[in-house]
Amino acid sequence: MGRRTARCGSRIIIVFTRRSQSILGFSLSRAITLSKDFCIHNMVNKSMLPLSPSSKKWEKPLRGTVKINFDAAVLNTKTGLGVIACDSEGFFIRGGFGFKNEKMTxxxxxxxxxxxSLKIIRLFNVTKVTFETYCTTLASRIKKCRDDITLMGYHINDFLQNIDKFNNVVVN
Incomplete structure (x- = not known):
């Protein structure tokens, strides 16, 4: 049996024998073309996905401010969430996580x-709070909640009325 190889740079991508070539049902020339088009380490052609560097670092909150980071994830009908509260020195104060067995977007x-995270912050005697999330749609909805007439906007307005006791609330 003769072996044929298709190379991308110095790495061997596909190795065919005559027997496996007939089983797979496509020719070696097509495999070579595909390997050149979709090669991850192809340094000759410019990458189709642009690299946009972004700095992701934890920023210390202002003095006297409690920073709340919250995030959530969805997988099929399972949802999970996590909340972390840190003080102005960056020390962990409190955190929590939870799971729901509901189908949600x-x-x-x-x-x-x-x-x-609002439930956790009510436990503290603070007046300055910074909420941080990586969900940009939620952050923009919270910032523009007065103009939002959807059901989610109604819920956000309801939550924000409960946190009026704080002097300074920021959502990032």
Whole structure:
């Protein structure tokens, strides 16, 4: 049996024998073309996915401010969320996590995580709070909640009325 190889740079991508070539049902020339088009380490052609560097680092909150990070995830009918509270020195104060067995969209799960973070912050005697999430749709909805007439906007307005006791609330 003769072996044929298709190479991308110095790495061997596909190794065919005559027997496996007939089983797979496509020719070696097509495999070579595909390997050149979709090779991850192809340094000759410019990458189709642009690299956009972004700095992701933890920023210390202002003095006297409690920073709340919350996030949520959805997988089929299972949802999970996590909340972490840190003081102005960056020390962990309190955290929590939870799971639900309901089918929800990612926006509603993030809103549920925001609600849980509000429950945690009520336990502290602070007036300045910074909420941080990586869900940009929820952050923009919270910032523009006065103009939002949807059901989610109604819930956000309801949550924000409960946190009016704080002097300074920021959502990032």
């Amino acid at each position: 990612s926006d509603w799960v993030e809103l549920y995580a925001f609600e849980e």
